[in-house]
Amino acid sequence: MKTNLKKLSNQVIVLTGASSGIGLVTARMAAKKGAKLVLASRSEDALRQLCDEINDNGGEAIYVVADVSQQADVQRVSQAAQQRFGGFDTWINNAGVSIYGKLEQVPIEDMRKLFEINFWGLVYGSMEAANHLKGKGGAIINLGSILSDVTAILQTIYSASKHAVKGFTDGLRMELEMDGAPISVTLIQPAAIDTPYPLHAKNYMEREAKHAPPAYAPDTVARAIIHCCSTPERSVVVGGGGRAFIGMENWTPGLLDKFMEKAFSKQEKADYPPRPISENGLDRAAGSLQERGNYPGHTRETSFYTAAVTAGSPAIRTAAVVGAGVALAAWLSWPAVKKNKNGKAA
Template sequence: MKPTLKKLQDQVMVITGASSGIGLVTARLAAKEGTRLVLAARTEDALRRLTDEINQAGGQAIYVVADVSQQDDVRHISQAAIERFGGFDTWVNDAGVSIYGKVEETPVEDMRKLFDTNVWGLVYGSLEAAKHLRMRGGAIVNIGSILSETTAIHQTIYSASKHAVKGFTDGLRMELELEEAPIHVSLVKPAAIDTPYTVNAKNYMDHELQHAPPAYAPDLVAETILHCAETGQREVTVGGGGKMINAMNHYAPGLTDLFMEKVFSKQTKSDRPAGPRSNNGLDHGNARLKERGNYPGHTRETSVYTSATTHPLVTAAVIAGAGVGLAAWLGRSNSGKASTPKASKESITSTNGNSDAANISQPKVGISTSTAS
């Protein structure tokens, strides 16, 4: 049986892709929980400012300038964590890049470069983490996507990389479980998230791209990552809209194809012309430290589906409590009706007007929550 994971305030956490979007929000939230942090990204200026921000607020963080597509860089991240904190408890593989464009118009060199980061970078990080965590136990949290199960038109290469992430993560988990290694492996699959994802993508289209609705706040993904770091939950989809798309693709793949072709492709097309292609996150990092992107619509700050997935016992208790309350209300209503006196032609029976429903005691609902490990 796998060991119980440490509370966040007792953990050392490695986060790749820590200077932007989901990784940045995760770093800030984890720091507020008291987690000691090892932050990795390609741009030193951004990392230095983020590390200073956390340390000046009373946290503990170091940074490592690293390109996760280079295995030696990933080894340096692990070494820095061991030298500074004596090791780490959770490794979050968040670093990722994206490409927009038709497959036949996307250079193969760019396809390889994307896979080097999104797939091989995650593989290098997972292997480094597994080697270390075999001795002390802990968690590996890999960031996939709802596109680990569905393919988005004009995001084919990115979708393919996220399919690979899911396949690798599932296989690694099974092998570690077979060996009874003390390591939890989680896959977090965000839906459309309002981060600089669309801005940083290398764009081969003739217009700027935007997320198709609904788009969710990156905080929801960060909270899910931290939840997995404490519980080891196997897999979580962030955003009910994404779960619906994947369900549709599972049960009606032809209909999903048609939706992507006729609806999704229009929803992701903005009315702005494409900017300079050189401004992209595939070829180089950036120092902006931005959590959010330029999504023009309403960003959903909550997800009932994700909350229910990450806290199933609380959700079940609330539903059960609501059911008990409804049953009690119906019982009072029916009892009141049953106590209404009936008159007959032979006689009239008097009543004091009291209803048996007044004597029905409300059941106490105890909500007991526990964390699966």
Template structure:
């Protein structure tokens, strides 16, 4: 990690958050404001942002907002200008805006995939470059936090274009980090990789399947990701996976990718589908107007991740981290095999506290 970076305490920071009107971005905005940070909120829905800004200022915190589409570089410049006019700049930039699509690759219109990449990849690229230039021009330390996914490492069936976009996010983030470190710029660049999170992700997705989409288990609360993001805003981190289930899937892919392919094909395909008919509503073309952090997931949601909490402890040895990773890999394997290994009561006793009795694919 870049030794020239010295990040401020959260209560002394101004934080820019794109995708602030729902899910992880919304939870992060509320949590950052509660902890004393100034927040600059960005999303496509001006009404939702106005409501959120009013909520935050009513709690004696400070918030500004910009109705912006991150795929438009001029809108990114407007976010930067708003932060500079209101607070003299910003200390952390969080790229959280993203759109999702479910369906076989052959069934998803190419135009929809391109639009998805405009937001998930180009929007994040525009924001990261603008933030890096801001920090270098100001000559003070800052943090760029990019929200990837466990599918930044491992593609998932029925979410192929989303997986591809998050692979691109990881590649860009890693390259940007190296370049900033090489020139000695005082910028921390972090990639956050959430597992499946109970947000409106499936409800907002463009769905080309013949059934309603759902989340895979184990599923974690959005607060788990928000806490991880804000920790990275104060303490430089390279990359963090949120959720032991997701870490286990990544490690299983490294150990036995063919086995994971088979599990994807035989188990994950059906585990991302419900028995309900799909709805036509989605946020690919129009934003949601509701301030919702949670989605409609009907299974158990883990309120915390032991793996992620321990991963963020300073001073853990490599041996300890290796042990955590091995434990996560086994937990992930058990979660994937759970439905075929025995009745629900038996699975619940066998699995760790981070798994659920409705194993589904990890996001």
């Protein structure tokens, strides 16, 4: 059955993890484009402020305080959407949290808790959405990561959860297609995004966590999500740098391992001590209407690659993929460039 998605201005959108970062930017962007919103997170004060902001500016939004690791909370989000708006058209599973540190330092309890949020919360949301949308059609958008394909050293459990998200999302998509359900199922795979993500993570490292370069603005992800609300897409990688990492995993995995071990592991650490470990978004609500994080470098406000692959033209999409491949080849060859005694390329 063909999937016909509504125009964004005619949609009701459910969005988890709405109180900071990607979720916050997406909520504001969707509201400006006329969508009605059902916003969920654990941070009630932030949600209330966000809904007041949207409603005062002529939009329409309600909120539900919910911990997505609890299936009953996710069901309440669905019920609120149906009671207020008669249902929903798009469900965005965005809530998530990370852990930094070597595996031997991370308690198994924390690993399980992360999976309850990142994986099981997404499963609960996806199944609620699928059950509601089977008869009417709509979109399920799951936030994976480039770490759905690549493993970031010192973020192994987060990477494992995003691998699981990809496997679940692909399987759900195939089953719904097999049943002829008019539902678009999309996996969004952001690269490093300048949000409070490192600050909300539980950090077992000796220094504060930060993103390794390149980092992109959360707006780049929000635009991709908004696109997929009304345009069926199988998956969208956000950031050409992220596509390059995936290419390395596919083509030169051994080289990527060495890069992770020797360079990336250092790039993930800031040059100042960490916050108290009790200050984290794994154990408690951390949303505070903060869009950006602590990335110290130049944040890329746009992604030509992602804009191209969501442009709709097959020729443009092909050019973007080829361009990413050329960039990857140049990147891979860069360490081998010989330098003369003055330090310049020979």
